[in-house]
Amino acid sequence: MMNKNDQETQQMINNVDLEKTFLGSVEAGQSLPTYTLPDDPMAPDVAAQLVEHYRLNEAKANQNLATFCTTQMEPQADELMKNALNTNAIDKSEYPKTAAMENYCVSMIAHLWGIPDNEKIYDDFIGTSTVGSSEGCMLGGLALLHSWKHRAKAAGFDIEDLHSHKPNLVIMSGYQVVWEKFCTYWNVEMRQVPINGDQVSLDMDHVMDYVDENTIGIIGIEGITYTGSVDDIQTLDNLVTEYNKTATMPVRIHVDAAFGGLFAPFVDGFNPWDFRLKNVVSINVSGHKYGMVYPGLGWIVWRHDTADILPAEMRFQVPYLGKTVDSIAINFSHSGAHISAQYYNFIRFGLSGYKTIMQNVRKVSLKLTAALKTYGIFDILVDGSQLPINCWKLADDAPVGWTLYDLESELAKYGWQVPAYPLPKNRDDVTISRIVVRPSMTMTIADDFLDDLKLAIDGLNHTFGVTTTVDQDNKTTVRS
Numbered sequence: 001m002m003n004k005n006d007q008e009t010q011q012m013i014n015n016v017d018l019e020k021t022f023l024g025s026v027e028a029g030q031s032l033p034t035y036t037l038p039d040d041p042m043a044p045d046v047a048a049q050l051v052e053h054y055r056l057n058e059a060k061a062n063q064n065l066a067t068f069c070t071t072q073m074e075p076q077a078d079e080l081m082k083n084a085l086n087t088n089a090i091d092k093s094e095y096p097k098t099a100a101m102e103n104y105c106v107s108m109i110a111h112l113w114g115i116p117d118n119e120k121i122y123d124d125f126i127g128t129s130t131v132g133s134s135e136g137c138m139l140g141g142l143a144l145l146h147s148w149k150h151r152a153k154a155a156g157f158d159i160e161d162l163h164s165h166k167p168n169l170v171i172m173s174g175y176q177v178v179w180e181k182f183c184t185y186w187n188v189e190m191r192q193v194p195i196n197g198d199q200v201s202l203d204m205d206h207v208m209d210y211v212d213e214n215t216i217g218i219i220g221i222e223g224i225t226y227t228g229s230v231d232d233i234q235t236l237d238n239l240v241t242e243y244n245k246t247a248t249m250p251v252r253i254h255v256d257a258a259f260g261g262l263f264a265p266f267v268d269g270f271n272p273w274d275f276r277l278k279n280v281v282s283i284n285v286s287g288h289k290y291g292m293v294y295p296g297l298g299w300i301v302w303r304h305d306t307a308d309i310l311p312a313e314m315r316f317q318v319p320y321l322g323k324t325v326d327s328i329a330i331n332f333s334h335s336g337a338h339i340s341a342q343y344y345n346f347i348r349f350g351l352s353g354y355k356t357i358m359q360n361v362r363k364v365s366l367k368l369t370a371a372l373k374t375y376g377i378f379d380i381l382v383d384g385s386q387l388p389i390n391c392w393k394l395a396d397d398a399p400v401g402w403t404l405y406d407l408e409s410e411l412a413k414y415g416w417q418v419p420a421y422p423l424p425k426n427r428d429d430v431t432i433s434r435i436v437v438r439p440s441m442t443m444t445i446a447d448d449f450l451d452d453l454k455l456a457i458d459g460l461n462h463t464f465g466v467t468t469t470v471d472q473d474n475k476t477t478v479r480s
């Protein structure tokens, strides 16, 4: 038997132990500090669990069908990244192996994009890792701008005279916001080519009307964020070749391939869109989209066949193993973990591994399209036969009383994020829904989604009193 004193001591010990646990902690009974730093420290386990517990209230990654970003990597890659988190990708003398892996990745990507695989490989292109495509686009745009300035001066333009020579950039109206930032930051006129009819891509009949001697470049988008459709960059290249025959200021193409750039090389169904086209001077991609690395990682590659494609003033010399190398990125310090992870993915999966994975992705996307069609109420805008994006609108004659915004809310009740939004300028009367199929969306997740989609549509039809049913056997729509 413990005496009273012993009991009290034990009780105290128990309480102290409990207070050290997450649920028994004083802090669990208080709101988390949000406004100013707390006065006192707390136990690391408690702090970690409080933060994790809070964070897990975010949506589940598997059900986020809106994002392009990687949310799942192999455990080996997780481990690699954890080990390399404390490195700094910008410090090439302290982390020369990370710098080397960055160069290997740039080379592998350049060759995926049609840089010929010949002896002098490292002379044919130049590139860098970035924090994402936004930084890649910014760099691609800046290279176009600086190059234009050099060429404009050489042609005798007074480039200070913004009335006659304000630089402009030509792009379709469904651009990603980074291009608007680029034009605003650097005082470049953005010339938006409106979309034409149901064609959500750069309008080849009109694009050249927007080009003149002050055009720093045309952006081709290999994967339009809004819909997943692609610009016809091959036709654009032909138009540009024709234009350049007589132009004082030949025009160039930068391809924003943020998500297509590491998908299209692995599957069929794409016309040439990359360095196989001679007017394409630079391409960016997000490593954290179909490169299958966690955010944030991007890449940009320039072809190197004339010196002015990436002007000298954009290359900053930094020390590297007793010599100097070019530093091109805008961001300075950031972890090198992502570079190790990208290099891991490249050597781990290889060409055929990426092909296999992306073919699975395409299969899922095509299955979603087939399922959407069975309802007979949707018009499919992008069907997954090129990039693995599903994009649809309600058919004009769909006998339903609900909108795609209602569908978005209804699916959210089941945890799925499927955004609805208007098309870009000119067609913004049309509302679309979009699903991004990522490698982590296995067929089972897709099946699960489709079950909930059916429940959601039935629910909406019930609420709005609409009578559309699907005959699942012969896949025709019966409307009453």
Ligand SMILES: *Cc1c(COP(=O)(O)O)cnc(C)c1O
Residues within 6 Å of the ligand: 068, 131, 132, 133, 134, 135, 137, 176, 178, 221, 223, 224, 225, 256, 257, 258, 259, 286, 297, 298
């Ligand atoms: C995602 C995306 C971007 C921005 O990429 P981040 O890697 O998120 O910075 C730019 N352009 C297009 C076409 C995109 O889809």
